[in-house]
Amino acid sequence: MEMEHDFLDKYAHIDGPVQRLHPHPKILLAVLTILLVVLTSPTNTARFAGVGILLALTLAVSGVPASFVLRRSLVVLPFVLAVALGAPFLEPGAGGHVPIVAGLEVPRAGLLVVWNVLVKSWLSAVTMLLLVSTTPFPSLLDGARSLGVPRIMAQVIAFMYRYLFIIQDELMRLVRARTSRSIGNEGFLWHARTAGGLLGSLFIRSYERGERVYLAMAARGYAGELPILERQKMASRDVVASLVMVLVLACVAGVTL
Protein backbone atom coordinates (compact mmCIF):
# COMPACT_ATOMS: atom_id res chain seq x y z
CA MET A 1 0.00 0.00 0.00
CA GLU A 2 2.84 2.40 0.76
CA MET A 3 5.26 3.49 -1.88
CA GLU A 4 8.88 2.47 -1.86
CA HIS A 5 10.56 5.73 -0.96
CA ASP A 6 14.10 6.54 -1.86
CA PHE A 7 16.01 7.46 1.26
CA LEU A 8 19.21 9.41 1.04
CA ASP A 9 20.45 8.03 4.33
CA LYS A 10 19.80 4.44 3.37
CA TYR A 11 23.45 3.52 3.97
CA ALA A 12 23.97 5.72 7.01
CA HIS A 13 23.39 2.87 9.43
CA ILE A 14 25.98 0.40 8.23
CA ASP A 15 28.93 0.25 10.58
CA GLY A 16 31.86 1.93 8.83
CA PRO A 17 34.61 4.37 9.77
CA VAL A 18 32.96 7.22 7.86
CA GLN A 19 29.58 6.51 9.44
CA ARG A 20 31.14 6.42 12.93
CA LEU A 21 32.74 9.85 12.67
CA HIS A 22 30.91 12.46 14.74
CA PRO A 23 28.55 14.57 12.57
CA HIS A 24 30.07 17.96 13.57
CA PRO A 25 33.54 17.42 12.15
CA LYS A 26 32.01 15.55 9.23
CA ILE A 27 29.86 18.53 8.26
CA LEU A 28 32.83 20.89 8.71
CA LEU A 29 35.06 18.64 6.60
CA ALA A 30 32.47 18.57 3.83
CA VAL A 31 32.16 22.34 3.90
CA LEU A 32 35.97 22.73 3.83
CA THR A 33 36.24 20.36 0.87
CA ILE A 34 33.59 22.28 -1.05
CA LEU A 35 35.31 25.59 -0.25
CA LEU A 36 38.59 24.21 -1.51
CA VAL A 37 36.96 23.01 -4.74
CA VAL A 38 35.11 26.25 -5.35
CA LEU A 39 38.17 28.43 -4.72
CA THR A 40 40.35 26.46 -7.14
CA SER A 41 41.22 27.91 -10.54
CA PRO A 42 39.55 25.91 -13.34
CA THR A 43 42.92 25.15 -14.91
CA ASN A 44 44.29 23.52 -11.77
CA THR A 45 43.28 20.00 -12.80
CA ALA A 46 45.78 18.43 -10.42
CA ARG A 47 43.88 19.72 -7.42
CA PHE A 48 40.52 18.55 -8.80
CA ALA A 49 42.09 15.16 -9.33
CA GLY A 50 43.46 15.21 -5.78
CA VAL A 51 40.06 16.00 -4.27
CA GLY A 52 38.49 13.42 -6.56
CA ILE A 53 40.87 10.75 -5.33
CA LEU A 54 40.17 11.72 -1.71
CA LEU A 55 36.42 11.46 -2.31
CA ALA A 56 36.83 8.13 -4.10
CA LEU A 57 38.87 6.78 -1.18
CA THR A 58 36.26 7.98 1.33
CA LEU A 59 33.52 6.42 -0.77
CA ALA A 60 35.40 3.13 -0.92
CA VAL A 61 36.01 3.07 2.84
CA SER A 62 32.40 4.04 3.64
CA GLY A 63 30.86 0.97 2.05
CA VAL A 64 28.22 3.06 0.30
CA PRO A 65 27.80 1.63 -3.22
CA ALA A 66 29.53 3.94 -5.71
CA SER A 67 26.55 3.69 -8.05
CA PHE A 68 24.28 5.10 -5.32
CA VAL A 69 26.34 8.28 -5.05
CA LEU A 70 27.26 8.56 -8.74
CA ARG A 71 23.70 8.22 -9.97
CA ARG A 72 22.53 10.94 -7.63
CA SER A 73 25.45 13.21 -8.53
CA LEU A 74 23.98 13.45 -12.03
CA VAL A 75 21.60 15.98 -10.52
CA VAL A 76 24.17 18.67 -11.44
CA LEU A 77 23.90 17.91 -15.18
CA PRO A 78 20.92 20.16 -15.99
CA PHE A 79 22.73 23.14 -14.50
CA VAL A 80 25.89 22.39 -16.45
CA LEU A 81 23.81 22.03 -19.61
CA ALA A 82 22.18 25.39 -19.01
CA VAL A 83 25.62 26.95 -18.76
CA ALA A 84 26.83 25.03 -21.81
CA LEU A 85 24.03 26.52 -23.92
CA GLY A 86 25.48 29.97 -23.35
CA ALA A 87 29.10 28.95 -23.88
CA PRO A 88 29.30 29.38 -27.72
CA PHE A 89 28.26 33.02 -27.40
CA LEU A 90 31.06 34.07 -25.08
CA GLU A 91 33.74 36.54 -26.19
CA PRO A 92 36.51 34.42 -27.74
CA GLY A 93 39.25 36.52 -26.06
CA ALA A 94 42.86 35.39 -26.35
CA GLY A 95 42.16 31.69 -26.59
CA GLY A 96 40.44 31.87 -29.95
CA HIS A 97 37.99 29.23 -31.14
CA VAL A 98 38.12 25.47 -30.72
CA PRO A 99 36.38 23.25 -33.25
CA ILE A 100 33.98 20.82 -31.57
CA VAL A 101 32.27 19.06 -34.46
CA ALA A 102 32.33 19.87 -38.15
CA GLY A 103 31.08 23.39 -38.63
CA LEU A 104 30.76 24.23 -34.93
CA GLU A 105 33.39 26.25 -33.17
CA VAL A 106 33.28 27.25 -29.52
CA PRO A 107 35.41 29.92 -27.85
CA ARG A 108 38.10 28.42 -25.60
CA ALA A 109 36.91 30.71 -22.76
CA GLY A 110 33.42 29.23 -23.11
CA LEU A 111 34.76 25.70 -22.79
CA LEU A 112 36.64 26.71 -19.70
CA VAL A 113 33.46 28.10 -18.14
CA VAL A 114 31.58 24.87 -18.82
CA TRP A 115 34.45 22.79 -17.45
CA ASN A 116 34.64 25.06 -14.39
CA VAL A 117 30.95 24.62 -13.61
CA LEU A 118 30.95 20.92 -14.40
CA VAL A 119 33.91 19.88 -12.29
CA LYS A 120 33.13 22.14 -9.32
CA SER A 121 29.45 21.38 -9.08
CA TRP A 122 30.02 17.68 -9.59
CA LEU A 123 32.76 17.41 -6.92
CA SER A 124 30.65 19.48 -4.52
CA ALA A 125 27.61 17.31 -5.17
CA VAL A 126 29.61 14.13 -4.56
CA THR A 127 30.94 15.62 -1.31
CA MET A 128 27.45 16.49 -0.08
CA LEU A 129 26.07 13.13 -1.15
CA LEU A 130 28.87 11.38 0.72
CA LEU A 131 28.03 13.42 3.79
CA VAL A 132 24.29 12.78 3.75
CA SER A 133 24.53 9.14 2.77
CA THR A 134 26.90 8.33 5.62
CA THR A 135 25.14 10.36 8.32
CA PRO A 136 21.70 9.48 9.65
CA PHE A 137 19.41 12.40 8.96
CA PRO A 138 18.72 13.14 12.66
CA SER A 139 22.47 13.40 13.37
CA LEU A 140 22.85 15.68 10.39
CA LEU A 141 20.13 17.92 11.84
CA ASP A 142 21.75 17.80 15.27
CA GLY A 143 25.04 18.78 13.74
CA ALA A 144 23.52 21.57 11.68
CA ARG A 145 21.69 22.90 14.73
CA SER A 146 24.74 23.01 16.95
CA LEU A 147 26.75 24.58 14.12
CA GLY A 148 24.42 27.55 14.17
CA VAL A 149 21.41 26.70 11.96
CA PRO A 150 18.45 28.41 13.67
CA ARG A 151 16.43 26.05 15.83
CA ILE A 152 13.13 26.81 14.10
CA MET A 153 14.65 25.99 10.69
CA ALA A 154 15.98 22.71 12.00
CA GLN A 155 12.54 21.90 13.43
CA VAL A 156 10.77 22.66 10.18
CA ILE A 157 13.23 20.48 8.26
CA ALA A 158 12.80 17.70 10.83
CA PHE A 159 9.02 17.75 10.41
CA MET A 160 9.38 17.86 6.64
CA TYR A 161 11.69 14.87 6.68
CA ARG A 162 9.21 13.00 8.86
CA TYR A 163 5.96 13.83 7.10
CA LEU A 164 6.83 14.48 3.47
CA PHE A 165 6.55 10.84 2.48
CA ILE A 166 3.41 10.31 4.53
CA ILE A 167 1.72 13.18 2.73
CA GLN A 168 3.06 11.84 -0.56
CA ASP A 169 1.46 8.46 0.25
CA GLU A 170 -1.80 10.20 1.07
CA LEU A 171 -1.75 12.05 -2.24
CA MET A 172 -1.04 8.80 -4.06
CA ARG A 173 -4.06 7.17 -2.42
CA LEU A 174 -6.27 10.11 -3.39
CA VAL A 175 -5.07 9.99 -6.99
CA ARG A 176 -5.57 6.24 -7.12
CA ALA A 177 -9.12 6.58 -5.82
CA ARG A 178 -9.83 9.22 -8.46
CA THR A 179 -8.38 7.07 -11.22
CA SER A 180 -10.44 4.09 -10.17
CA ARG A 181 -13.60 6.11 -10.72
CA SER A 182 -12.61 7.53 -14.10
CA ILE A 183 -12.92 5.84 -17.47
CA GLY A 184 -9.68 7.00 -18.97
CA ASN A 185 -10.71 9.46 -21.67
CA GLU A 186 -11.21 12.52 -19.51
CA GLY A 187 -9.79 15.70 -20.88
CA PHE A 188 -7.46 18.32 -19.53
CA LEU A 189 -10.31 20.28 -17.95
CA TRP A 190 -11.47 17.30 -15.94
CA HIS A 191 -7.96 16.71 -14.65
CA ALA A 192 -7.53 20.36 -13.75
CA ARG A 193 -10.88 20.52 -11.97
CA THR A 194 -10.40 17.35 -9.96
CA ALA A 195 -6.80 18.24 -9.14
CA GLY A 196 -8.17 21.22 -7.25
CA GLY A 197 -10.38 18.94 -5.20
CA LEU A 198 -7.50 16.56 -4.55
CA LEU A 199 -5.24 19.32 -3.32
CA GLY A 200 -7.99 20.73 -1.14
CA SER A 201 -8.64 17.43 0.48
CA LEU A 202 -4.90 16.82 0.88
CA PHE A 203 -4.61 20.17 2.60
CA ILE A 204 -7.44 19.38 5.01
CA ARG A 205 -5.98 15.98 5.80
CA SER A 206 -2.56 17.46 6.47
CA TYR A 207 -4.08 20.18 8.59
CA GLU A 208 -6.01 17.66 10.67
CA ARG A 209 -2.94 15.49 11.01
CA GLY A 210 -1.07 18.53 12.26
CA GLU A 211 -3.66 18.94 15.00
CA ARG A 212 -3.44 15.27 15.99
CA VAL A 213 0.35 15.39 16.06
CA TYR A 214 0.15 18.43 18.30
CA LEU A 215 -2.25 16.65 20.67
CA ALA A 216 0.08 13.65 20.82
CA MET A 217 2.99 15.97 21.59
CA ALA A 218 1.02 17.83 24.26
CA ALA A 219 0.05 14.49 25.81
CA ARG A 220 3.74 13.88 26.42
CA GLY A 221 4.33 17.21 28.08
CA TYR A 222 5.24 19.41 25.08
CA ALA A 223 5.13 23.05 26.04
CA GLY A 224 6.48 24.84 22.98
CA GLU A 225 10.16 23.90 23.18
CA LEU A 226 11.60 20.86 21.44
CA PRO A 227 14.12 19.41 23.84
CA ILE A 228 17.41 18.22 22.38
CA LEU A 229 19.60 15.41 23.51
CA GLU A 230 22.85 15.04 21.68
CA ARG A 231 23.04 11.42 20.75
CA GLN A 232 26.73 11.06 20.10
CA LYS A 233 29.46 12.57 22.23
CA MET A 234 32.58 13.82 20.51
CA ALA A 235 35.37 11.35 21.27
CA SER A 236 39.12 11.84 21.03
CA ARG A 237 39.28 9.61 17.96
CA ASP A 238 36.79 11.97 16.25
CA VAL A 239 39.14 14.88 16.90
CA VAL A 240 42.21 12.95 15.73
CA ALA A 241 40.47 11.63 12.61
CA SER A 242 39.19 15.09 11.69
CA LEU A 243 42.59 16.73 12.20
CA VAL A 244 44.18 14.08 9.99
CA MET A 245 41.56 14.71 7.32
CA VAL A 246 42.09 18.48 7.49
CA LEU A 247 45.83 17.86 7.16
CA VAL A 248 45.30 15.67 4.10
CA LEU A 249 43.07 18.35 2.56
CA ALA A 250 45.70 20.98 3.29
CA CYS A 251 48.36 18.77 1.66
CA VAL A 252 46.24 18.38 -1.47
CA ALA A 253 45.76 22.15 -1.52
CA GLY A 254 49.45 22.84 -0.88
CA VAL A 255 50.94 20.35 -3.34
CA THR A 256 48.71 21.61 -6.14
CA LEU A 257 49.32 25.28 -5.39
Add this chain to the structure above:
Amino acid sequence: MKAVEVTGLSYAYPDGTRALRDVDLCIDEGESVALLGPNGAGKSTLLLHLNGVLAVSDRVHIGGLPVLQENLSEVRRRVGLVFQDPDDQLFSPSVFDDVAFGPLNLGVPPDEVRKRVDAALEKVGMAGYGDRSPFHLSFGERKRIALATVLSMEPSLLVLDEPTSNVDPRARREIIELLRGMGLTKVIASHDMDMVAELCDRVMVLAEGRVVADGPVDEILTDVELLERNGLEPPSSVRVLSMLGVRHPPVVLSPETAREARDQVRRDGSRSP
Protein backbone atom coordinates in the same frame (compact mmCIF):
# COMPACT_ATOMS: atom_id res chain seq x y z
CA MET B 1 -6.84 5.79 46.13
CA LYS B 2 -8.51 5.51 42.74
CA ALA B 3 -6.30 5.42 39.65
CA VAL B 4 -8.93 7.39 37.75
CA GLU B 5 -11.95 9.19 39.06
CA VAL B 6 -14.27 11.08 36.74
CA THR B 7 -17.45 12.65 38.12
CA GLY B 8 -20.13 14.31 36.04
CA LEU B 9 -17.83 15.19 33.13
CA SER B 10 -19.44 16.87 30.12
CA TYR B 11 -17.70 18.27 27.07
CA ALA B 12 -18.83 19.97 23.88
CA TYR B 13 -16.50 20.65 20.96
CA PRO B 14 -16.20 24.27 19.81
CA ASP B 15 -18.58 23.51 16.91
CA GLY B 16 -21.28 22.59 19.43
CA THR B 17 -21.08 18.80 19.14
CA ARG B 18 -21.77 17.42 22.60
CA ALA B 19 -19.26 14.62 22.93
CA LEU B 20 -19.55 13.76 26.62
CA ARG B 21 -22.62 14.03 28.83
CA ASP B 22 -22.33 13.64 32.56
CA VAL B 23 -19.79 10.81 32.49
CA ASP B 24 -18.88 9.02 35.73
CA LEU B 25 -15.96 6.66 35.80
CA CYS B 26 -13.96 5.11 38.60
CA ILE B 27 -10.98 2.85 38.00
CA ASP B 28 -8.95 1.06 40.67
CA GLU B 29 -5.19 0.58 40.60
CA GLY B 30 -4.28 -2.44 38.48
CA GLU B 31 -7.61 -2.70 36.66
CA SER B 32 -7.84 -3.15 32.89
CA VAL B 33 -10.92 -1.39 31.60
CA ALA B 34 -12.23 -1.48 28.06
CA LEU B 35 -14.15 1.41 26.60
CA LEU B 36 -16.58 0.24 23.93
CA GLY B 37 -18.97 2.17 21.76
CA PRO B 38 -19.68 2.96 18.14
CA ASN B 39 -17.67 5.63 16.33
CA GLY B 40 -18.63 9.05 17.62
CA ALA B 41 -19.72 7.74 21.02
CA GLY B 42 -17.11 9.86 22.79
CA LYS B 43 -14.42 7.27 23.52
CA SER B 44 -11.49 9.26 22.16
CA THR B 45 -12.80 12.48 23.70
CA LEU B 46 -12.93 10.79 27.10
CA LEU B 47 -9.40 9.42 26.67
CA LEU B 48 -8.08 12.87 25.77
CA HIS B 49 -9.55 14.23 29.00
CA LEU B 50 -7.55 11.79 31.08
CA ASN B 51 -4.38 13.83 30.67
CA GLY B 52 -5.90 17.17 29.95
CA VAL B 53 -4.86 17.68 26.34
CA LEU B 54 -8.33 18.67 25.19
CA ALA B 55 -9.43 20.57 28.29
CA VAL B 56 -8.51 20.69 31.93
CA SER B 57 -11.20 19.89 34.46
CA ASP B 58 -11.30 19.23 38.18
CA ARG B 59 -13.98 16.67 37.43
CA VAL B 60 -11.14 14.36 36.39
CA HIS B 61 -8.73 13.04 39.04
CA ILE B 62 -5.70 10.91 38.31
CA GLY B 63 -4.38 9.13 41.39
CA GLY B 64 -6.19 11.70 43.51
CA LEU B 65 -4.71 14.65 41.59
CA PRO B 66 -7.19 16.93 39.80
CA VAL B 67 -6.36 17.54 36.13
CA LEU B 68 -5.78 21.27 36.43
CA GLN B 69 -3.28 23.54 34.73
CA GLU B 70 -0.89 23.53 37.69
CA ASN B 71 -0.82 19.71 37.79
CA LEU B 72 -0.52 19.08 34.06
CA SER B 73 3.14 18.10 34.09
CA GLU B 74 2.57 15.47 36.79
CA VAL B 75 -0.70 14.29 35.22
CA ARG B 76 1.04 13.79 31.87
CA ARG B 77 3.80 11.85 33.55
CA ARG B 78 1.27 9.57 35.21
CA VAL B 79 -0.96 9.04 32.19
CA GLY B 80 0.63 7.48 29.11
CA LEU B 81 -1.68 8.21 26.19
CA VAL B 82 -1.09 6.10 23.07
CA PHE B 83 -2.83 7.39 19.94
CA GLN B 84 -4.48 5.25 17.32
CA ASP B 85 -2.29 6.30 14.39
CA PRO B 86 1.39 5.87 15.25
CA ASP B 87 2.25 8.40 12.53
CA ASP B 88 0.54 11.02 14.68
CA GLN B 89 2.53 10.01 17.73
CA LEU B 90 5.93 9.49 16.13
CA PHE B 91 6.89 12.89 14.78
CA SER B 92 10.65 12.84 15.27
CA PRO B 93 13.22 11.94 12.64
CA SER B 94 14.43 9.02 14.77
CA VAL B 95 12.92 6.46 17.13
CA PHE B 96 15.34 7.55 19.84
CA ASP B 97 14.16 11.17 19.69
CA ASP B 98 10.54 10.14 19.97
CA VAL B 99 11.04 7.86 22.94
CA ALA B 100 13.22 10.52 24.63
CA PHE B 101 10.71 13.31 23.93
CA GLY B 102 8.45 12.72 26.96
CA PRO B 103 11.19 12.30 29.58
CA LEU B 104 13.06 15.35 28.23
CA ASN B 105 9.90 17.43 28.52
CA LEU B 106 9.66 16.28 32.13
CA GLY B 107 13.17 17.54 32.77
CA VAL B 108 14.73 14.11 33.31
CA PRO B 109 18.57 14.39 33.20
CA PRO B 110 20.20 13.21 29.91
CA ASP B 111 21.90 10.06 31.21
CA GLU B 112 18.68 8.92 32.86
CA VAL B 113 16.81 9.68 29.60
CA ARG B 114 19.17 7.39 27.67
CA LYS B 115 18.58 4.62 30.21
CA ARG B 116 14.82 5.06 30.02
CA VAL B 117 14.83 5.00 26.23
CA ASP B 118 16.78 1.73 26.21
CA ALA B 119 14.49 0.24 28.86
CA ALA B 120 11.30 1.30 27.05
CA LEU B 121 12.50 -0.04 23.69
CA GLU B 122 13.53 -3.27 25.39
CA LYS B 123 10.05 -3.60 26.92
CA VAL B 124 8.29 -3.37 23.57
CA GLY B 125 10.80 -5.72 21.95
CA MET B 126 12.43 -3.04 19.81
CA ALA B 127 15.84 -2.79 21.49
CA GLY B 128 18.47 -1.40 19.14
CA TYR B 129 16.00 0.48 16.92
CA GLY B 130 16.85 3.89 18.41
CA ASP B 131 18.68 5.20 15.36
CA ARG B 132 16.04 4.10 12.89
CA SER B 133 13.61 6.44 11.30
CA PRO B 134 9.93 5.72 12.02
CA PHE B 135 9.08 5.37 8.34
CA HIS B 136 11.61 2.61 7.88
CA LEU B 137 9.47 0.51 10.23
CA SER B 138 6.38 -1.60 9.67
CA PHE B 139 3.02 -0.43 10.97
CA GLY B 140 3.08 -2.96 13.82
CA GLU B 141 6.58 -1.85 14.78
CA ARG B 142 5.48 1.77 14.76
CA LYS B 143 2.57 0.86 17.05
CA ARG B 144 5.03 -0.69 19.49
CA ILE B 145 7.36 2.30 19.34
CA ALA B 146 4.36 4.55 20.04
CA LEU B 147 3.82 2.50 23.19
CA ALA B 148 7.51 2.92 24.10
CA THR B 149 7.21 6.70 23.80
CA VAL B 150 4.90 6.73 26.81
CA LEU B 151 6.57 3.87 28.74
CA SER B 152 9.72 6.01 28.91
CA MET B 153 7.72 8.48 31.00
CA GLU B 154 7.16 5.68 33.53
CA PRO B 155 3.39 6.18 33.71
CA SER B 156 1.12 4.57 36.27
CA LEU B 157 -1.81 4.48 33.84
CA LEU B 158 -1.77 3.38 30.21
CA VAL B 159 -4.48 4.83 28.00
CA LEU B 160 -4.71 3.22 24.58
CA ASP B 161 -6.85 4.26 21.63
CA GLU B 162 -7.43 1.28 19.35
CA PRO B 163 -4.13 -0.50 20.01
CA THR B 164 -4.88 -3.30 17.53
CA SER B 165 -6.49 -1.41 14.66
CA ASN B 166 -4.94 -1.77 11.20
CA VAL B 167 -2.30 -4.28 12.23
CA ASP B 168 -1.86 -7.74 10.75
CA PRO B 169 -2.70 -10.78 12.91
CA ARG B 170 0.87 -11.45 14.00
CA ALA B 171 1.51 -7.83 15.03
CA ARG B 172 -1.87 -7.84 16.80
CA ARG B 173 -0.88 -10.92 18.76
CA GLU B 174 2.45 -9.32 19.70
CA ILE B 175 0.73 -6.17 20.94
CA ILE B 176 -1.78 -8.18 22.99
CA GLU B 177 0.98 -10.20 24.64
CA LEU B 178 2.96 -7.02 25.33
CA LEU B 179 0.00 -5.34 27.00
CA ARG B 180 -0.87 -8.46 28.93
CA GLY B 181 2.65 -8.53 30.35
CA MET B 182 2.38 -4.99 31.68
CA GLY B 183 1.10 -4.73 35.21
CA LEU B 184 -0.07 -1.15 34.76
CA THR B 185 -3.62 0.10 35.11
CA LYS B 186 -5.04 0.25 31.60
CA VAL B 187 -7.89 1.96 29.80
CA ILE B 188 -8.38 0.65 26.27
CA ALA B 189 -10.79 2.04 23.69
CA SER B 190 -11.42 -0.51 20.97
CA HIS B 191 -13.73 -2.32 18.58
CA ASP B 192 -11.63 -5.47 18.81
CA MET B 193 -13.90 -7.56 21.04
CA ASP B 194 -11.62 -10.57 21.13
CA MET B 195 -8.73 -8.43 22.33
CA VAL B 196 -10.94 -6.81 24.95
CA ALA B 197 -12.06 -10.25 26.12
CA GLU B 198 -8.45 -11.33 26.50
CA LEU B 199 -7.04 -8.23 28.16
CA CYS B 200 -9.73 -6.53 30.19
CA ASP B 201 -11.52 -7.45 33.37
CA ARG B 202 -14.10 -4.71 33.10
CA VAL B 203 -16.02 -3.15 30.22
CA MET B 204 -17.77 0.19 29.90
CA VAL B 205 -20.10 0.95 27.02
CA LEU B 206 -20.44 4.52 25.82
CA ALA B 207 -23.24 5.74 23.59
CA GLU B 208 -23.81 9.33 22.53
CA GLY B 209 -21.46 10.59 25.19
CA ARG B 210 -23.07 8.67 28.05
CA VAL B 211 -21.98 5.59 29.97
CA VAL B 212 -24.76 3.09 29.27
CA ALA B 213 -23.20 -0.01 30.80
CA ASP B 214 -20.37 -0.86 33.15
CA GLY B 215 -19.58 -4.34 34.37
CA PRO B 216 -17.32 -7.40 34.37
CA VAL B 217 -16.09 -8.43 30.93
CA ASP B 218 -17.87 -11.82 30.83
CA GLU B 219 -21.13 -10.16 31.77
CA ILE B 220 -21.08 -7.32 29.22
CA LEU B 221 -19.59 -9.21 26.30
CA THR B 222 -22.18 -11.99 26.60
CA ASP B 223 -25.10 -9.56 26.75
CA VAL B 224 -25.86 -9.76 23.04
CA GLU B 225 -28.95 -7.62 23.32
CA LEU B 226 -27.13 -4.76 25.11
CA LEU B 227 -24.26 -4.82 22.64
CA GLU B 228 -26.48 -4.84 19.56
CA ARG B 229 -28.62 -2.04 20.92
CA ASN B 230 -25.47 0.06 21.07
CA GLY B 231 -24.20 -0.78 17.62
CA LEU B 232 -21.73 -3.39 18.84
CA GLU B 233 -21.32 -7.13 18.45
CA PRO B 234 -20.17 -9.79 20.91
CA PRO B 235 -17.00 -11.77 20.15
CA SER B 236 -17.73 -14.33 17.43
CA SER B 237 -17.18 -17.23 19.83
CA VAL B 238 -19.94 -15.86 22.05
CA ARG B 239 -22.28 -15.51 19.05
CA VAL B 240 -21.68 -19.07 17.89
CA LEU B 241 -21.96 -20.61 21.32
CA SER B 242 -25.11 -18.72 22.23
CA MET B 243 -26.66 -19.84 18.92
CA LEU B 244 -25.84 -23.38 20.01
CA GLY B 245 -27.66 -22.76 23.28
CA VAL B 246 -24.70 -22.48 25.64
CA ARG B 247 -25.98 -20.51 28.63
CA HIS B 248 -22.80 -18.79 29.82
CA PRO B 249 -20.60 -18.77 26.75
CA PRO B 250 -16.94 -18.11 27.59
CA VAL B 251 -15.66 -14.76 26.22
CA VAL B 252 -12.23 -16.23 25.58
CA LEU B 253 -12.01 -19.60 23.90
CA SER B 254 -9.34 -21.92 25.22
CA PRO B 255 -9.18 -25.71 24.77
CA GLU B 256 -10.65 -25.97 28.24
CA THR B 257 -13.56 -23.52 27.86
CA ALA B 258 -14.30 -24.95 24.41
CA ARG B 259 -14.55 -28.49 25.86
CA GLU B 260 -16.85 -27.28 28.61
CA ALA B 261 -19.11 -25.58 26.07
CA ARG B 262 -19.15 -28.72 23.92
CA ASP B 263 -20.09 -30.87 26.90
CA GLN B 264 -22.87 -28.46 27.80
CA VAL B 265 -24.23 -28.56 24.25
CA ARG B 266 -24.11 -32.40 24.27
CA ARG B 267 -25.84 -32.57 27.64
CA ASP B 268 -28.53 -30.03 26.91
CA GLY B 269 -28.65 -30.59 23.17
CA SER B 270 -32.15 -32.01 23.21
CA ARG B 271 -33.47 -28.98 25.07
CA SER B 272 -31.79 -26.27 22.99
CA PRO B 273 -33.87 -24.45 20.35
